[in-house]
Amino acid sequence: MAKRVATEYVNASLTLTEAEMRSLTSLCGTQQLRQQIFVLENGNQEMVLEDEAGGETIRLTFERRGGRYRCSLSCRVVQPGLTDALRKMVSSFKGDAVVNRIYPGFTMVYHYLGGKVVRIVECKGDAIRTVFEHESALSAMESRYKLCxxxxxxxxxxxxxxxxxxxxNALTDADRIAEIDERLRHHSRLLFALEA
Known part of the structure; x- marks a missing residue:
């Protein structure tokens, strides 16, 4: 089985209650992540998660709206601990997300709706192949897309x-430039699909 290079959360959103925020803190503790929580203006919260194994860090900002906390997230993670924690957050708290799991030579794109995987697409070169699609996912996705x-x-x-x-533009290392070019190719295919 191919080893995952990285995981990109292109568009993830979570909406949690006060009680679910406490559950989220517990979940991160069980994933052996270092965490810091900052209370910001208007009751907003920022959670900083760091993988104990490699020092990779992500920031989650939760905006408080009407007694609920909403977080929109776009990031790239490499460490398995953070990757697993983000996956569990999306599924446990019924989040919506587009997740790119990047492997050498191909990318698997997972679409989450209400915490469940509703579609999996394999992107390999210029070829895009649907691997899995939930039967009722199409109508649910259409209604979501109608909501902008x-x-x-x-x-x-x-x-x-x-x-x-x-x-x-800032890099000179040919290997890093090639990696970025591959990601740009993937994003251009994704944009083409979204705009179609």
């Missing part, structure tokens, strides 16, 4: 492309 989720996802992917282009 696609436009938000397109904006996030475009932002990621801009960041990658800036990073590519």
């Amino acid at each position: 989720a696609v436009e938000e996802e397109i904006a996030i992917v475009r932002g990621a492309v801009n960041e990658l282009l800036d990073l590519r």
Whole structure:
């Protein structure tokens, strides 16, 4: 089986109650992650998670709206502890997400809706193949897209492309540039699919 290079959360969103926020803290503790929680203005919270094995860090900002906490997340993680914790967060707290699991030579794109995988697509070169699609996922995804989720996802992917282009322009290492070019190719295919 191919070894995963990285996992990208292109567009993930979680909405939690106060009690679920405490459960989230417990979940991160069981995943052996170092965590810091900061209370910001208006009751917003920022959670910083660090993998104990490798020092990789992510920040989750939860905006408080009407007694609930909402978090939108786009990041790239390499360490298995953080990857597993994010996957469990999305599934346990019924989040929505587009997750790219990147392997050497191909990428598996997982679409989560309400914490469940509703679609899996394999991207290999220019070929895109649907591996799994939940039977009722199509109608659920269509209703989501009618609510402008696609436009938000397109904006996030475009932002990621801009960041990658800036990073590519700053690099001189040919291997890193080739890796970024591969990610840019994947993002361009994803944008094409989203805009279609």
